[in-house]
Amino acid sequence: xxxxxxxxxxxxxxxLLRAExxxxxxxxxxxxxxxxxxxxxxxxITFVFPIGRMLFNAVHDDTLLTxxxxxxxxxxxxxxxxxPGEQVFAALAKDLRDTWEQKTMGSVAVRMNYELPGTGSQFxxxxxxxxxxxxxxxxxxxxxxxxxxxRKEVWNFFKRGASPxxxxxxxxxxxxxxxxxxxxxxxxxxxxIFRDAFLRTFGISVGVTAATFLLGFPVAYLxxxxxxxxxxxxxxxxxLPFWTSMLVRTVxxxxxxxxxxxxxxxxxxxxxxxxxxxxxxxxxxTIVAMTQIQLPVTxxxxxxxxxxIPPSHIRAARSxxxxxxxxxxxxxFPQTLPGxxxxxxxxxxxxxxxxxxxxxxxxxxDQMVGYFIANYTNKQINWGLASALSALLLVATLLLYxxxxxxxxxNRLKIx
Amino acid sequence: MHHLADRRLVSSAxxxxxxxxxxxxxxxxxxxxxxxxxITGMPGANDAFVKFSDVQKTYDGKTLVVKKLNLDIARGxxxxxxxxxxxxxxxxxxMLAGFEVPTQGRIFIDGRAIDNxxxxxxxxxxxxxxxxxxPHMTVEENLAFPLKVRKRGKMEIKDRITRALDMVRLxxxxxRLPGQLSGGQQQxxxxxxxxxxDPNLVLxxxxxGALDKQLRDQMQLEIRRIHKALGVTIVYVTHDQSxxxxxxxxxxxxxxxxxxxxxxPAGLYEQPQNAFVAQFVGDNxxxxxxxxxxxxxxxxxxVSGMGNVHALVINAExxxxxxxxxxxxxxxxxxxxxxxxxxxxxxxxxxxxxxxDHVRVRVSVGGHDLVIKLPNSDGVQVHEGAQLTIGWKTQDxxxxxxx
Numbered sequence: 001x002x003x004x005x006x007x008x009x010x011x012x013x014x015x016l017l018r019a020e021x022x023x024x025x026x027x028x029x030x031x032x033x034x035x036x037x038x039x040x041x042x043x044x045i046t047f048v049f050p051i052g053r054m055l056f057n058a059v060h061d062d063t064l065l066t067x068x069x070x071x072x073x074x075x076x077x078x079x080x081x082x083x084p085g086e087q088v089f090a091a092l093a094k095d096l097r098d099t100w101e102q103k104t105m106g107s108v109a110v111r112m113n114y115e116l117p118g119t120g121s122q123f124x125x126x127x128x129x130x131x132x133x134x135x136x137x138x139x140x141x142x143x144x145x146x147x148x149x150x151r152k153e154v155w156n157f158f159k160r161g162a163s164p165x166x167x168x169x170x171x172x173x174x175x176x177x178x179x180x181x182x183x184x185x186x187x188x189x190x191x192x193i194f195r196d197a198f199l200r201t202f203g204i205s206v207g208v209t210a211a212t213f214l215l216g217f218p219v220a221y222l223x224x225x226x227x228x229x230x231x232x233x234x235x236x237x238x239x240l241p242f243w244t245s246m247l248v249r250t251v252x253x254x255x256x257x258x259x260x261x262x263x264x265x266x267x268x269x270x271x272x273x274x275x276x277x278x279x280x281x282x283x284x285x286t287i288v289a290m291t292q293i294q295l296p297v298t299x300x301x302x303x304x305x306x307x308x309i310p311p312s313h314i315r316a317a318r319s320x321x322x323x324x325x326x327x328x329x330x331x332x333f334p335q336t337l338p339g340x341x342x343x344x345x346x347x348x349x350x351x352x353x354x355x356x357x358x359x360x361x362x363x364x365x366d367q368m369v370g371y372f373i374a375n376y377t378n379k380q381i382n383w384g385l386a387s388a389l390s391a392l393l394l395v396a397t398l399l400l401y402x403x404x405x406x407x408x409x410x411n412r413l414k415i416x
Numbered sequence: 417m418h419h420l421a422d423r424r425l426v427s428s429a430x431x432x433x434x435x436x437x438x439x440x441x442x443x444x445x446x447x448x449x450x451x452x453x454x455i456t457g458m459p460g461a462n463d464a465f466v467k468f469s470d471v472q473k474t475y476d477g478k479t480l481v482v483k484k485l486n487l488d489i490a491r492g493x494x495x496x497x498x499x500x501x502x503x504x505x506x507x508x509x510x511m512l513a514g515f516e517v518p519t520q521g522r523i524f525i526d527g528r529a530i531d532n533x534x535x536x537x538x539x540x541x542x543x544x545x546x547x548x549x550x551p552h553m554t555v556e557e558n559l560a561f562p563l564k565v566r567k568r569g570k571m572e573i574k575d576r577i578t579r580a581l582d583m584v585r586l587x588x589x590x591x592r593l594p595g596q597l598s599g600g601q602q603q604x605x606x607x608x609x610x611x612x613x614d615p616n617l618v619l620x621x622x623x624x625g626a627l628d629k630q631l632r633d634q635m636q637l638e639i640r641r642i643h644k645a646l647g648v649t650i651v652y653v654t655h656d657q658s659x660x661x662x663x664x665x666x667x668x669x670x671x672x673x674x675x676x677x678x679x680x681p682a683g684l685y686e687q688p689q690n691a692f693v694a695q696f697v698g699d700n701x702x703x704x705x706x707x708x709x710x711x712x713x714x715x716x717x718x719v720s721g722m723g724n725v726h727a728l729v730i731n732a733e734x735x736x737x738x739x740x741x742x743x744x745x746x747x748x749x750x751x752x753x754x755x756x757x758x759x760x761x762x763x764x765x766x767x768x769x770x771x772x773d774h775v776r777v778r779v780s781v782g783g784h785d786l787v788i789k790l791p792n793s794d795g796v797q798v799h800e801g802a803q804l805t806i807g808w809k810t811q812d813x814x815x816x817x818x819x
Contacts, residue, residue, distance in 0.1 A: 315515055316548035318535040319619075320562035320609065327536075330561075334552045 055394070057387035058169050063111045064161025067104050068095045072162040075155065080181065084155055089138040092149070096130035114382065115157055115168060115178065122148040153180040169388035174198075194372070194389065198396070201368040204286060204358070205351035209298070209344050211291040216299035216343070217336075224306035242296040250357045253289040254280060257361065286362035290354060297350060298343040305339025345404055349397055369393050464488035464524075465649055466512065466617065471521035473507050481507045483673040485521070489651060491616075494643050496652045496660040499670030500696070505653050508670070509619050512651065514538050525617065536565075541610030541618040541648075545625045547602045549594035555581070555605050556590040562613040580612035583642060600631040607639065611646065620652045624659065636662050657697050661685065669693050690731055691816045694742035701748075701786045703741040707732050707815065714810050717741055721782035726758045727815040738818040745776070745789040747812035750804055757807035765802045779806060 064072055070091035078084045099105035105127040109120035126146045133141055142149045160166065160182060171177055171184060175192040179185040186192065219238070223231045241249060256262050257279040264276035279285055309332060317327035355370030369389055376386035466489035473482040482504040489495050497505035510516040512523060514535035522529050530538060541562075549558050556577055563573045581587050584604035594602055603623055610618050620639075624632045640663050643650050654660055660667045661681040668678045669692070677684060677693045688694035695702065705719035715729045717739055725741060732739045752760060763779035763786070777788040777798055788806065790798070798804070 310546055310548065312544045312546055312548040313550060315513075315535070316542060316544060316606075316609075317550070317561070318515075319513055319538075319540055319542035321536050321539070321565040321613070322561070323536055324534075326565065331550050335550075 054383075054387050055391045057383050058391045059165050059167065059388075061111070061166045061169070061384050062164035063107055064158060065164050067099055067108050068092075068158060068161065071095045071158050075159040076162055078155065078159060080152075080156060080159070083139075083150065083152070086137055086139050089142055089149070090136060093130050093133055093136075093138040093142060096127045097133075100127045100131040112154075112157065114172075114385075116153060119148060119154065122146050153178075156180065156182045166384075169384040170391070172385055173388040173392050194369075197367065197369050197372055198392070200366070201352055201370075201393075202396075204283070204290070204354075204366070204368060205348050207287050208290045208294055208351050209348045211287065212294045212298035212347050213340065213344055215291070216295055217302060217340070220299050220303040220306055220339075223303050224309075225311070238296055238299060241292070246293055246356060249293055250289055250360050253285065253292070253357075253361050257285050257288075280361055281363040281366075283362065283366050286358045286366045289357050289361045290351060293357065294347045294350065298347045301343035301346065302336060302339040305336055305342075309335050341404065345401065349401070352393060352397055465491035465493075465526060466651070467524040468508070468512075469522045469524065471508075471511065471518045471523060473504070473511060473516065474519050480673050482511070482518075485673075485675065487668060487675065487678070489649060492647045492649055494640075494650045494652065494663060494665045496654060496664040496667045497670055498654060498657060498660040498667050498697075500655055503670040504673040505655075505668075505670040506621060509621055509651060509653050512617075513540055513542055513619055539613075539615050539617070541613070541615035543603070543606050543610045543618070543620040543623040545622040547594070547599075547606045547626075549602055549606055549609070551594050553593075554590065555586070555592050555594065555597070558594065558605060559590075559609050559612050562609065566613060576612050580608040583611070583645075584608045584638070599627050600635065603627065603635060604638070607642070611642070611648065615648070617649045617651065620650065622654055623652075624654075624656075632659070639663060661697070667697075669696060671696070687730075688742060688814065688816070691740045691742070691818070694740070694814070694816055699745050699787065699789075701743040701745060703743070703784060704738065704818070705741055706738055707735050710735055715815055717815055719782075719784070722761060722784055723782070725813060726810045727813040728811055730814045731817040732815040739815045740818050741813055741815055743786070743808060743813045745787045746774075746791075748786065748788045748806050748808050750777075750788065750790070750798070750806060752805065752807040758810050759813065760805055760807040763804060763806045765798055765800055765804065768798065768800055779804075781806070 071088065074088040074091040075084060078088060096105075099108060105124050109123045112123050113120035126142070126148060129145045130142065133145075148154055156178070160168075160178070168178065172187065173194050175187045175195045176184050177187050219234075223234055223238075226234065254261075258264070259276050259278075259280070261279070263279060267273045268276060313331050313335070314327050317331040318324065322330065352368075353370050354368055355374055358366050358368050359371055373386050373389050373393075376382045376389070466487075468485045468487040471482060471485040472480055474480050485504075485508060487508075497508060499505045507516055511518050514530070514533065518531075522531055524530065525538070549555075550561070553561070559577045559580055560573050563576060568576070577590065578587070581590055584607055586601060586604055586608070589597065589601065589605075594605065597605065603626075606623070610620075623639075624635050627635060636659060639650075639652075643663075652660075652663065661684070664681055666678060666680055667684050669676045669684065671692050677689045679687070679689075684693065684697050688697060688700075691702070694700045703717075703719050703722070703725065705717040705725065707715050708718045708724070709716040710729065710732070713729055715727055715732055717725045717727050717732075719725055719741070727739075727741050749757065754760070761781050763781045765777060766780050766785070767778040769776040769778070772792065774792050775790045775798075777790055779786050779788060786806070
């Protein structure tokens with residue numbers, strides 16, 4: 001009994017202590033929060049919100065819902081087998097008139113062209129002709145105006161438009177689309193380009209990451225083991241290109257690799273090849289230029305980890321009987337893994353988003369996802385598809401990051 | 417008699433070469449003599465386990481870090497290389513381990529020259545100051561490393577790890593990572609790792625430098641115990657003289673690339689051969705003076721302001737030459753019976769420093785400061801400003817080179 005009382009008193013005392021601790025730490029926490037608040041706001045406004053909005057675009061499209069409200073509503077009752085009834089056609093005629101009067105038929109036509117290529121112009125002409133159609137029966141009259149309104153995939157398209165959300169853009173990003181009955185079918189081969197683009201993007205990124213690692217690791221090792229005087233010079237040589245704009249460096253590669261560029265002239269001049277080789281606008285040029293740009297990004301984290309490995313570890317391993325390679329491989333290399341993971345992951349993720357370099361030194365078949373995103377954003381003004389491609393790229397990156405972290409088990413390596 | 421014994425002490429490590437003719441001259445008693453048995457009972461050069469023969473090392477081609485080193489280490493010996501930083505002791509160790517190559521001279525282990533033997537074939541265990549445990553391996557994996565390299569059987573490896581961990585009293589820590597251990601524990605693991613493959617020779621490069629004092633004292637005894645139990649030869653580098661005195665069979669005092677004295681701890685403390693050793697090992701009162709009379713083993717030195725002091729001739733060359741007199745603080749007696757000691761002087765107490773087990777009394781004698789250590793046992797009544805007489809024996813006062 002006495003023990004219980006003592007225990008209760010003890011726990012009360014503990015709670016009091018915790019409350020005091022919270023009170024004493026409150027000011028510090030507030031201060032810390034106030035310090036990060038400006039940056040937090042900046043990030044939310046300039047980064048989190050726009051990206052969130054962009055990702056929202058990938059699944060959200062209410063063009064049909066807002067511009068063709070009567071048609072999409074009337075189609076809710078349609079079974080999807082035969083052509084819709086007179087009531088639906090009447091709603092359509094009314095919507096067509098409205099789009100004509102409000103000059104919004106262009107937006108609907110663009111949206112139609114995404115999913116049903118070539119139907120946009122038919123829709124516009126229907127709208128123009130239907131603007132004079134004031135009395136029913138509408139069904140025959142509209143079919144008379146354009147046989148478009150006999151096609152079931154068109155009606156299914158408008159039926160899907162009843163929801164402000166659509167999976168179309170995401171499906172399209174992985175080369176699928178809606179069939180005539182709203183079923184999911186593969187995109188025809190001539191327009192199925194995105195799966196290849198993603199694979200190419202990952203392929204080029206893996207290649208560049210591997211190249212920067214293979215080239216950078218020995219240099220990082222040299223930097224970490226050299227005397228400070230020589231390593232400083234070497235370090236400047238390595239980071240000097242890092243301070244140059246990426247555009248300048250890419251254009252420099254154009255100068256080097258073009259038909260009559262420095263490399264070709266040298267090779268021809270030395271009689272190694274008789275005709276200038278195709279160096280520019282190739283996969284080779286893309287990977288070389290990207291490797292050059294990404295090299296410091298891979299190298300520096302590896303170097304900074306190597307710097308923290310005491311030279312006595314190798315010495316200890318050697319004195320314990322390990323040959324120089326065994327000591328390196330079993331003692332030194334495992335300790336550099338966190339640096340390798342950080343450097344390679346950084347380069348890989350940055351490579352996934354490359355746009356400028358492949359566009360300038362790569363050929364048409366070397367374009368990465370970034371190119372398509374830019375293309376749909378700036379030229380085609382198909383923000384839904386651009387957003388869907390971005391979202392897929394982002395998810396793939398996060399997934400890879402997670403898997404990589406699990407594999408390398410960075411946390412275990414950081415102990416000690 | 418003392419003098420003779422001293423000569424023999426340094427005889428197995430003579431210092432020579434043109435670069436340090438000065439010191440050679442000072443140590444001429446030892447230079448060039450045939451190696452003889454030291455009083456510590458160490459074997460002579462012929463059956464030396466480790467032998468440095470005229471070893472030199474320079475890093476930049478200008479200054480010698482190690483100058484003409486000759487050193488014999490007996491099998492089973494605990495030898496400490498003691499010296500200030502930059503004295504060449506660590507370089508000497510690294511040459512023995514194979515991480516540095518002598519620019520001249522040869523090193524032998526067990527009669528075999530090891531010039532072209534890479535570090536991993538020397539079969540030397542090594543303990544580093546920063547432990548050098550592999551952070552990505554558990555304690556057991558660390559200990560297994562030298563055994564796996566040697567392709568020992570699984571059962572044997574397990575057995576040896578268990579024994580090595582028990583030896584350093586870390587039996588339950590095998591599955592931990594080094595980062596989860598305290599500094600003292602890590603160093604014990606490093607010790608176990610350097611010993612578990614039964615090397616004939618273990619090198620330790622300031623292994624206790626990163627530990628706090630209490631842990632250091634404890635580890636000193638532990639290393640000493642393990643050395644006694646295994647009978648392994650240990651070469652130990654430190655700049656801490658009390659550490660060297662506690663652990664070693666013999667101590668080689670390094671300075672400026674040279675061994676200034678090689679002796680047992682007692683020999684080093686009681687009979688420093690030159691001014692550097694007298695200064696570096698333990699506390700000493702050093703008085704500068706001039707020899708005015710020499711009489712065999714003892715001499716009379718004139719110290720300005722203090723008068724004449726009778727001292728033992730150790731490194732005094734001739735009448736008229738400057739010398740440095742060394743006098744241990746604990747050998748000075750307060751208020752000795754008149755006429756009982758050859759050196760008696762009047763002094764004034766300037767300062768008392770209470771240190772628990774003893775009291776340091778700073779007195780001034782004719783313009784010189786002397787420090788006296790009084791054991792805190794008979795409650796000596798001394799107070800600042802008191803006038804008293806101090807005295808010491810001729811044997812406790814050594815006339816050394818002028819430094």
